[in-house]
Amino acid sequence: MNLFKRFLLLIISYVFAAIPIYASDFQADYDTQYAISPSGTTIVTQNVTLTNKQSNLYPKQYTVSIDSDQIKNVIAYDSKGVITPKVSQKDKKTEISVTFNDQVVGIDKKLLFSLRYENGDIAKKLGNIWEVRVPGVTSDSTLGEYSVSLQTPSTFPQNAYMTPLPGTGARWNKNQLINGGINAAYGEYQSYIVDIIYPLVNDSLTSVVQSVAIPPDTTYQSVTIATIDPKPIDIKKDEDGNWIASFTIPANGRIDIKTQLIIKTYIKPLPQSQKQLLNTSSYLKQQTYWETNNEKIQEYAKKYTTPRAIYDFVIQTLTYNYGQITSTPVRKGALGALANPTNSLCTEFTDLFIAISRAAGIPAREVVGYAYTNDSRLRPLLVGSDILHAWPEYYDKASSRWIPIDPTWGFTTGGINYFDIFDFNHIAFVIHGLSSELPYPAGSFREGSLPQKNISVRFSESTTIVTKDTYTTVFDLPKQITAGKTLKGTVQVNNSGGKQIERMDVNVVATPYAFQIQKVGEHIPPFGSISIPISIKLPILLHKSQGIIDITINGEHASFQYEILPTYWIYGVIGCFLIALLLIVWTFIQNK
Template sequence: MKKAFLGIFILLFLFFTPKTFAAENFSTDYNVTYSISSNADTKVNIDVTLTNLSNNYYASSYDIEVGFKDLRDISTQQESDKVSSTIIKTENGSKIHVPFSQKVVGKDNKLNFKVTFNTKEIAQNLENVWDINIPGISKKSDFSNFKVAVIYPSFLGPPAYIKPSLPHVLENLSGNTLNFTRDDLGESGISLAFGKFQIYNFDLTYHMQNTNLFSIKTELALPPTTNYQDVQIEKINPKPLNVYIDGDGNWLAQYLLNASQKLDVKVNGKAKVYLTPRTEKVSKKDLDSYLKQTSFWESNEPKIKKLSEELKTPKAIYNYVVKTLKYDFSRIETQSPRLGALGALGKPDSAVCLEFTDLFIALARSAGIPARAVNGYAYTENERQRPLSFIKDVLHAWPEYYDFDSSAWVMVDPTWGNTTNGVDYFNVLDFDHFAFVKNGIKSSYPIPAGGYKYSGNLNVKDVNISISKDFAKTEKNLVPSIEISENNIAGFPIKGKVRVENRSGVLSNSLNAYVYSDNFTPSYQNIFVPVIPPFGKVILDFAFNKTDILTNEADTIRISLDGKSAYKNIHISPVFLDKWFILGGVLIVIFITAIPITYSGLRRISLFRQKRDNNLRGEGDKPTQKSI
């Protein structure tokens, strides 16, 4: 969304004699109407009234500086006379120079003129979401009155949010017209959004490499379903060995890489992003993990602790970070190392989104508020006001904290709160933040998509995101199976495993699997199956009680899960009927029988050899006959 937060600046070019000009000699009233058409084009009508506060001066021309570069069909008029205006392009937008054809002299006399033009920089139709951004004003004291009316297409319905939060505007909503005052606008302007969700297509490439001389198991992070977004994986090639959920809720796909192997993994899918978070009950034990000091989040350092004791609340911490740090655009090009929270305090004028995030997290943790980082993609068309600066694929980082009142993780963006000159990214975020990973237990792991590169090829673009219209429903596909020995020995428990595979591209719900047996106890078992990420699997244990040692019977073990079934025939028999027992017994009998036979045979051989040896010795000793 492109924000015109540079505001409307007025420059009075007055000709006077003989006294020196003073700005207090005129009052300025504005009535601005933004009429937004169904094709998202906006007609801007600016009615200006200059009132003389002195008899000594008159205005010969007037400049209006607006934060738009796209100005079309410009028309200027003083009273009933058309006048020729001049458009001057500036670094931050355009300046409209209006020369006056009539001179209005005398105290309390008024000069009225009108400027109209069309622009596409006010409203954007982003498929499922419409964004409307009303520019602020440079200095409220420059205007006696400043009123704005926004007329939007009625089919949009009421706004999903207004930033800043202005309850009285919605209370006074007249049909499809919103009215704002000078105090409502401020310097940052008004941001409106219409819609319930936004949908993004994602096309990601992960470059995996094993530099070892042996095989390794490694993993990559897929964009996960969170309390702000639903994700469906439409294609992943090659398929992983498994996908599991880590302690932060990330989806980690496991791969086996052979020695010196390179592997490119392609992932395609869609994400549906919501404005408000779903509730998520988290145990105290798990939340304690998000209070610890770790690298880049130096929550126990005296300087951090002192600040946290003063700030105390997430809102105060957010405001402090927004006001203290300054975004340094030069660091995007230089790829400077991450500073961490302490480093950000030491160099407050040299921050990027990581430093805004790290400082918020460290202060929050030090104040006893669980907090962690989110890394991902954020939609923007104005990288000066809403910059993206996380690693090569122009990603973004922002923090989230756990709100005990709502029992939910709440995302905030102090970086954009700073770069947009104060737009509220604390009370309401937007539809533009799409999370790739969450870092809480570790400050730098897992790595988001876009961070898996081959050395020497760091600038390749691996993250491609586009807005989509549809989010087709993908049916869940859980496939159960049974792992249990077919032959079991009576007198011992019968142990088995339930294997559940998620063969769909969406996160499964937690549910129960049911294991049945007609002959063994318990005849019915209820096994809890946790949520399983796309293409992941879990293996769960079950067991039947031990049976009588003389049990000899067969049974069919059945499992039922989410309308699907699996079967496995098993047999239980006494130990003396077990085929291995019988085979072992036969071998033992053969062995025992063979011993005396072998011994007898060996003894006969030994006696035969002894007799033969004796005979041989007798022949050799026989005396010879002598002659007499």
């Protein structure tokens, strides 16, 4: 279904006494102009030309139904002057009817008229971003030329994306708009404030360590932990890139982990997201819900061999079931989606894409998170205590990046391109690659069966984020050691800030006893750490000495000094040897 049916359904009515006529008796050509004001109100001007295909007919009335109740200040006119329109609104729709002043009779004769109104739903400011959605058109034999122009104010920020791009003369034509409308956004990034509560319960008689997944940095997402209470023991990054935070839960106790995140989403991929995928085979394996080895999935994988072909197949095969989103859905997996394609949700669109992609040799995985929507029909979510959404990613070898796509919204929006261009509205909570189910996303932690609201997301137009890396260095080494032994321990670098350290170059050098170790390009998640093992073999010494371990982190220096005690047992050996030697000499002299 395309956007023209949703937003701008054109109904042309012709009234003649005792003469039955049809829309096919006329051809309609449209020149539609969208002019967006700085406030976002859009002035829509439709210049319409109706061409008679019969010699004895003429159009008398025109009716347009617009899928919006934000329509006002409607005016209309034809060659004979102003037309007083009839405007009615019901069920969030607006119907405009005009009766023409002019009567044009004769084959190939043309009736020209214009309709102008203000539409408050074309452009919306969401946080830092202006979103623009212009409806498309249906393929109809009575539709002749259809041309659209779009004008935005100079106060708008830089265009982030626009799909499709305009054709000749900075205008869109009918062929472009039949596949969906115009989807555009203006701004550099979107900024969200996300509050999450993780209720952790321990029913055992001893304290335990439990872990939760904190929304991580991704290809198009940057996360700063503004606050987290209590502080985690540590945060580690798993192979999928999830930030796994660990907490100690006392015996028979409960802790509510409360965190506030500043999350920025981008259209351009972040530089640090470019990484070579070393464990490709892990993202080709069969998992629960991803029945890669199934014969039917294998057949589709032979037919659809590229991510785009698989994306198109999924959209053309599955149908979104809006009736399920208010209930507790059961995840069906890829085979379940194929068995019942009209009963699908975002999980089925995602699972089917991943299963076929993996069978075709394309690394793929699932992302579960939050997706902002102001239209539950066009961009639906799973409705529950906390609104979640799922979408797939595939690994692109050419760019060395994971690329997110959204076949669910590609279907529900009637053709908006969620393959080549993503948007600012998706926030990743967890990534499922090595497992199709773990780790659990924020919003899935519950105490009891009652619904709970544990996630809050709001826009933040002015966000201050400290970008300077903050870290501490801890030397876990003995301050004294006896010569001849091996100095063993670790140097631990702790990220004491809420922002991931994207690149940390570490160089450890020991003097005067040779030891060196380097770590280049280390990533440390917020409140995480890296541990560098130290092992220095010390020589035998008969005197006190000192050793120094220097560590250089991104050009900044720290050092640790330790004392080397002499090897006293050697003094004993030498003393015994000298005493023995004196006894031998004394005995020799006495015998003389």
